Amino acid sequence: MGRLIRPDGLAVGERVRFDGQVRLVLAVTGRSVTLSDIGGTPRAVPPALLFANGDFEVVDSSGRMPLPPxxxxxxxxxxxxxxxxxxxxxxxxxxxxxxxxxxxxxxxxxxxxxxxxx
Structure with a gap:
């Protein structure tokens, strides 16, 4: 685990980099962040694990879209x-x-x- 990078906020529709892939944030709660997974089922990740991931970053927070493409x-x-x-x-x-x-x-x-x- 790397250093904890906690964004100011994380919202549905933002795109984040996690585990080497860009994923869409589908849901955010205090206990988990649900991320899209190309070709698979969405993945719920505890925020601490997400933010401590070495390659975590918010890739795009502009033009949030509630629905996938x-x-x-x-x-x-x-x-x-x-x-x-x-x-x-x-x-x-x-x-x-x-x-x-x-x-x-x-x-x-x-x-x-x-x-x-x-």
Whole structure:
């Protein structure tokens, strides 16, 4: 184990390097961080083990996406895919004030304005 590198925060949708692979953070609790695993089942890792890993780093925290790339979602039934994409847009609108497909200059709805508390 290397030195403990604890990020300021770790959130769902961020990409981290762990055990030589870049993985997507799927869930974060006080006891575990669930990471994606290409071609396998997600892996829950205790935060202390994750942060002490010699190659751990937050690779990308910009543009957090709650869902994996569409190519991975294509394995879902069409109805589930459409519903997941609808929820993604709605959640991003709640978090960012605007839906992902909003045109430049669009004002957020009052209930989603950045000045409102979640």
């Amino acid at each position: 569409v190519s991975l979602l294509e394995t879902l039934p069409q109805a589930a895919l459409e519903r997941a994409l609808w929820w993604e847009g709605h959640i991003l609108e709640v978090l960012n004030g605007l839906p992902p497909d909003a045109e430049a200059g669009t004002e957020p709805k009052p209930q989603y304005a950045p000045s409102r508390s979640l």
